[in-house]
């Protein structure tokens with residue numbers, strides 16, 4: 435197999451990779467910064483040599499790896515050099531008994547990816563994409579982002595010493611703008627929604643030849659999400675959950691979580707991967723959930739109107755595949771209102787002490803809806819993917835959270851307040 439790469443190619447072809455393959459027609463391509471099929475325009479996906487991986491990988495070999503997502507590097511599409519790693523992954527899987535009681539489900543776990551280096555799961559996909567882009571010889575990294583990707587790409591570019599261009603919609607939360615700007619990328623706010631930013635970015639990628647992590651490096655980028663499935667299975671004692679709820683933006687995360695569980699089964703690391711995968715979207719931007727509920731195969735693009743800005747993608751690149759994955763796995767999908775999203779954030783905070791951003795609120799609210807409808811079974815082992823941190827998006831819950839009690843710095847002032855609070859509580 436020929437592999438691409440420039441002068442910086444201090445990496446060799448690795449045995450675990452076969453190449454790229456078109457998801458639609460099966461046409462094969464050598465590993466390179468290409469992302470769609472020349473024959474049918476279908477998206478390209480990384481193809482692995484599982485027979486070869488099976489010979490080297492084991493539960494023990496994984497356990498000896500680092501306490502990051504890179505303990506699964508045999509299943510990630512990079513060469514043999516050191517990855518660009520900020521310490522991403524191997525995030526806590528938390529048994530959520532209080533939330534379980536509230537949902538009426540016996541066993542609920544939270545995969546808390548809000549604690550990654552830039553506070554979202556996007557560090558997983560970016561760590562892979564930036565590592566690969568350097569291997570390809572790129573010196574400029576870029577992305578179109580709904581916010582979390584911006585923070586992560588800017589941080590990894592800083593660490594790797596790469597030029598960096600970030601394009602975002604101009605209405606993002608301050609936490610995401612400042613959380614990106616602090617790394618001093620070329621940060622461009624576009625007067626338009628994400629779908630418009632993405633269209634512009636595709637034109638820029640073509641004209642300037644930069645590595646856009648979620649456009650021309652997308653086949654590699656998206657593979658990083660599989661690590662969320664690997665970690666979940668390992669942390670459950672090497673078994674796949676019965677049911678998971680996954681937020682959908684572009685739809686890549688959801689499809690890759692299924693791929694991750696299936697690969698573990700194929701490699702004999704878990705017995706079976708029958709996990710039902712359900713998709714969570716905000717009602718104000720729910721092209722996948724709408725199609726699921728209406729029994730359609732085609733997705734209708736929407737103009738997003740939601741507080742869940744990280745999921746505000748009206749024309750999701752992997753939407754069709756996400757819908758297909760949900761159906762094949764026996765899962766479901768729902769779109770939840772902004773009010774339900776805030777309630778979801780508050781429920782997670784009140785029951786488990788975790789502050790998530792609106793995407794996490796969407797996931798919790800969707801799980802609540804599906805549990806009420808009996809779609810998630812009471813006895814299913816359920817995992818919720820909490821993909822982002824609430825401190826980046828305080829605008830969304832400022833009102834719901836309320837303000838502190840203000841007093842003068844005297845004990846009598848405190849005594850008075852204390853009595854009022856006691857009276858109010860009784």
Ligand SMILES: *Cc1c(COP(=O)(O)O)cnc(C)c1O
Nearest residue numbers: 582683684685686687793821822
């Ligand atoms: C990007 C993002 C998602 C959705 O991931 P996709 O692969 O685009 O579907 C979910 N949650 C958060 C916090 C995100 O930033």
Ligand SMILES: [Zn+2]
Nearest residue numbers: 456459471474
């Ligand atoms: Zn094709």
